[in-house]
Amino acid sequence: MKNLLSKLQKKKSKTGQENSTRHQLTSNIKHVLPYLTIGETVIFPNTIAPIFISNQSDIKAFESSMEKSKNIVIGYPIDKKKSKSLNNTYKTAVLCHILQVLKLPDGTVRILVEGVNKVKLSTITFNEFYIAECKIINNPIPIDTKTKSLIEVIKKIFTEYSSIHGKIPEEVVTTIDRSDTPDKILGNICFVTPLPYAVKIKYFLENNNLINLENIAVTLKSEIEILRLQQNLHGRVKKNLEKTQRDYFLNEQIKEINKELGKDEDPSGSDQLLKQIEKLELNVKDKEKLTKDANRLNKLQPMSPEAGILRTYLETVVELPWNNKSEDLVSLKKAKSILNDEHYNMVKAKDRILDFIAVRQFDVEKKSPVLCLVGPPGTGKTSLGKSVANSLGREFGRISLGGVRDEAEIRGHRKTYIGALPGKIIQAIKKTGVKNPVILLDEIDKIAAEYKGDPAAALLEVLDPEQNHTFTDHYLEIPFDLSDVLFIATANSLNPIPAPLLDRMEVLEIQGYTEIEKTEIAKRFIIPKQLKTIGLTDAQISFTDDSLLKIIRKFTRESGVRNLNRNVASVLRKIARLKLEEFEEGDEPFKAEDIKFEVTDENLNDLLGDDKIPDEDIKDSTVPGLSVGLAWTQLGGTVLPLEIVLSKGKGRIILTGQLGDVMKESAQIAISYVKSNCELFGIDPDFDKDVDIHIHAPEGAIKKDGPSAGITMTSALISAIKQTCINKKTAMTGEITLTGQLLPIGGLKEKVLAAARNGSTDVLIPLANKKDIKDIPKEITDKITFHTHSRVDEAIFSLFPKGTFNKNS
Template identity: 40%
Template sequence: MFNKKNGLLSVEEGGEPVISIITNDFDDGDCYINEKDLKEDLPILPLRNTVIFPGTSMPISIARKKSLKLIKAVNRQKGKYVGLVCQKEAENEDPDMNDLYSIGVIGEIIRVIELPDDENVTVIFQGKKRFRLTELTQADPYLKGHFEIKETTPVQKADTEYKALMDSIRDLMIQMLRMYGEPPKEFIQRLKSDLVSPLLVNYCCANLPVSGAEKQSLLDVDDDKERAYRLLVVLNRETQMMEMKLNIQMKTREELNQQQKEYFLQQQIKTIQDELGGNPQQADVDDLWLRAEKKKWSGDVAKVFEKEIHKLERLHPQSPDYSTQFTYLETLLDLPWGEYTKDNFNLKNAQKVLDQDHFGLEKVKERIIEHLAVLKLKGDLKSPIICLYGPPGVGKTSLGKSIAKALNRNYVRVSFGGLHDESEIRGHRRTYIGAMPGRIIQNIQKVGSSNPVFVLDEIDKIGNDFKGDPSSALLEVLDPEQNFAFHDNYLNIDYDLSKVMFIATANNLSTISQPLLDRMELIDVSGYIIEEKVEIARRHLIPKQLENHGLNKDVIEIPKKTLEKIVENYTRESGVRELDKKVAKIMRKVARKVASEEVYKKIMEVEDLHEYLGAVEYTRDQYQGNGYAGVVTGLAWTSVGGEILFIETSLSKGKGGKLTLTGNLGDVMKESAVLALEYIRSHNNVLSIDEKVFDNWNVHVHVPEGAIPKDGPSAGITMITSLASAFTQRKVKANLAMTGEITLRGKVLPVGGIREKILAAKRAGIKEIILCKENRKNIEEIKPLYLKGLTFHYVDDITQVLDIALLKEKVKHPLNLDIKEEKQEKGN
């Protein structure tokens, strides 16, 4: 640093200070040596991390015994010249020739300063000439050696480039000095007074804050101009480094000042709060302790709470961890540990509530009543995991509310549609920013009891990605053998879910993993028939929409016939969601008439529907008759219920017997068509079909409504019947539909969705249905009301299907498929 008292620039270099003194303006006379005073052997003084340049003066602290002896011996001589050479390794106490740099500077002793209480001696040297040390001739009592003077190559006075070089060096040197502290004005003036003297370069080199090795490399340069170039490079580098250090220090100082300011402000706030009546942090902690005393949790949970609250007491309120810890403790206290609502065991009341809220759904109601009965007798029962599956809009979700009402339990619902992060189930660990419990614990906390009715909605629509598989995380939740100790990552404590009654809902079981299905009791909630939809609309939908639109029940009356028409012509669904929208649309128009005081009919007839709902949106899938060969009615299951579909087969002349399939068919349905054709080819004798027909007629199978994808094996017997009718030109029995899978051997296999398919058949006016014998059990489970007016044929072989379906009578204008007659005609 710069010392204003003595005008010295001192830079710590290793163990010894490097101080350069400016006495006068730079003058070449500073480097004059009286060569008569130089002897053949020059005393050598090794220096640690210090390099003296010609023309500069510097105080050196002498401590080594050999060096002290050298100073005493030379100080008594007339010519007080010493060879000043830098050591390569500063730690070496007794250097030899190999430990010293070869280039040094002959220095003259200007003054020796001895302090009475100090063993060291400070000597002020002035650098004179560079020399090369050729060899050491004496080691004791101090070093001596042969030398040769090293002259430098001077710079021409007219060299303008050198002058510009010196200006740059001077500016950078002054800039760097000012970074250490403001030097005296006379010091700056002396630096500016000399324009091109090489001694200015030497002075700057001596005072650079760099290592001794780098200074030595500057001293080794023989050309003054080259040394100036190298000096400028080092000055540029060091100035930039110094600027960076100063910037970092300024930023650090600003941050420290801000922290100190905040600390003092917090202390003042704390003092004010103490004066006003206490520390809010302690008040929060005391409140947590009071709430904990009322909790019914186990001893293990109490230990965890005590440990965590003691941790909170040790944290500073302004620490980021304080709010995280406080939130965690509040979550523990908000959970209903051991708190249960009392179940209502009145079975008649439960049945009444379920019947009031939902029409039909007998299986579900029966299961709930059974659960209540066992709970009443036993007093304790692990809650079942029920999964209600079926098409949309049939009341699966709303059943949860009714069950909660019947049991007198709290109700909570979570939708899992689109969920793809496992942490949504198990929670996030507290190490993450914004961590929170999973949805299960969150909703238990919200509902305030440990035995609610918990509806897991749309469980079949759970996704998975790189964040984990939520359906696998649900295995623990939905397993009665495990969920008494459910582990949430955020809580990190086991929580008992065994008293929670979980009710899952799904539209499609095929997307649910098999382990999850095994843990649930599956209850099929199928679609409604027209009569049921009418009753649901009359009992529930119309009163609800009247209330939603601010209307009295005397304002409008919708008879059953009108409701049937709405169901048939304005909705196409298994549930009643679309029907609810249509009723709401009617109520909006009625509300407008009432508000406008218009005259309108208070009893809505069928002919009034066009005014309220517009043109008919759907026409019922009606049976189309049996006037054409190859057209057969099949039954299909869709996500919105059952439908009938028509399979049409036509023949056209052509070589090769090409089979064409159209109607947006899936792979399984295409395979059924190929299988059906192959069966008819192999059993042509049974149907009295000439085998040459297959080679001379192309087959085209089409399923109408080509925009709708269709797949599945249940159209197998329908395909065979359609092909057989086309090849034999025999009529298909009127008002007949069928469903079943086929094998190459001619066996008929069972299929699913029987209830929905039967409802679709009734809507279309079908009278007879062909099914596999194994599907008889499905028919027996259906209420007789749904089967009224239907006749069932149970088969196990394709020949039985064809015997029932194909009549002996042929269609009008049948195709001439008699190959022999065609040949005879050609011969004639």
């Protein structure tokens, strides 16, 4: 149609004034002409446009026009749904001349008309068709310089618009470029641009062409911006569609290639995952969630990042042992045999484990306890956890909690993070492959809290039998039942463990070993293990009992057996080296089976060097003001010598040796107690006048604290005042009060073992600790005499030689 328009415009321009004057009407009289209305196209003067009519009355108006002057008035309704009355028609219409007629097969008539003039309607009547009485509107406005400039600007804007639009014929652009009047510019632009009907009517009704030109310039600029935005969006959509179509095409090719090669036809793995999900024994809600995720995975591109994250998540979930459980060992006799074969002594810990195995036969719910093994390093806590798993016939998993600071290490990371993983608990269960393993939480007292969260708080749910059946890892997002898991924690001290966490665990103390126990452990476990490491047998290298005792006494001083293990390994390496050197010096070839060596106490120093622990120690207490106390540390028991000297001064109390606040208070209590009982101990009440009391604990680089040094300080102070030595080879422990009571202490076995290692023959303890002596091995109690007292004065009398005081017990 636009091509036809351009051709007619050319034809019109050729005919010139002849065609123009043929249908001009007089402007000073009223004219009566056929009338019809159109509701979409707005025809301006000097423009050509097609219209379509099908209404019979409109067709009759058209035929009447053709019989006469071919002139017809076209009006525009205010409301298209209402009648063609004058009240519903804009008063300004356009007088048109019919240029071409084409009757279509369906009865519709297409008419090509040219706008001639605007007319003002007076009346509209109906007699078979509508007839309008109108008057020509002549409102000539001179084309000044501003109007010409606006016309040129609009032409340039329209040229830009047509280039962006891309579908406007070049002939139309040329026609508009040749237009020299505002009416032609407005009419042609309104015809070829998709402006709304209301905008076109607004331009048509405005008689001020200058205003119309300014408005059409703004409108064209807006249309240009709209076109650019549409093209931008279209480009993006097209690019995405092309990529999607390309990916789809390539994926289909890959599928066909894989099909020909006999490879997997499910690159996303979703089909296999759906089958695995269906086999899981999960509740309906959780299974629906996993199924939904698997279906979503099937719709994603296999190489997209989201598909990788989702696939890893689903694979992790289906690989967990939701349904797989191992059968527990029900034979107490076999379980006891396994425990005894793998660990020496540890009677209490073994009895508790056997109790658990026995109760499992009657417990319907079968809730597993949470055991916490507490003891010095090197006492076999971690290996005992492995033995528990062996005795139960379960899989074993170990989680090292030392230095763990992030809560996510326990509960996992959200799966949306890159590199997200489940927590250590779920990872350990996945690794064991069963839902009821024995999991060792190693070094639970070494957990640290920081801004990322408190791992100890996260363990509260894990270790609570009432909650852990619905433990939810952040990565899994669905609950996992931990009630079948047997958790065993290890710690060197209970003090760092938060009270709520400690309340969820059953504490089993693993105490230090005696020399006899260490000797047995060396012969049964350490030496065979180290011999196997270097490829030798006990028939080739052997240790005498005296040599093992010498290693224990002269080269190690510990509660556990780690240093003993290192020294045995060092001895064997040295023997292997010496024997190899001997063979290299001779002519015979080296044969490992020819090695024969016995380690004795006489040749031990040649292998390990000089003794690391001297024979004589401060335990002999041969100096006034010196007493030997006993202390418990995370490494086991140790001796705690205290020295007190009195010197001229101003009555000050000097404390050195890194004493903690509790020990400082114990020193104040000891001094106050002695002052209040001077007559009882035969001491001058003014003993501290013009005298400084200096209390010192050797090994000043080590911090010391605790209340059990009270009796040690008291005895050392009395010894310094009376310048009398305490009985030789006597060690002591006990908390004192101002009223002279001797209170019980903890860690008695560790302290007594330390006293025995240091050669003490007498140990003073509170009377309330007498019941704990039975826990000490017989070989130790046979060597040590225990002095038990409930009062401080009684203890003091027993520590000094007879005759030291006026009254002796």
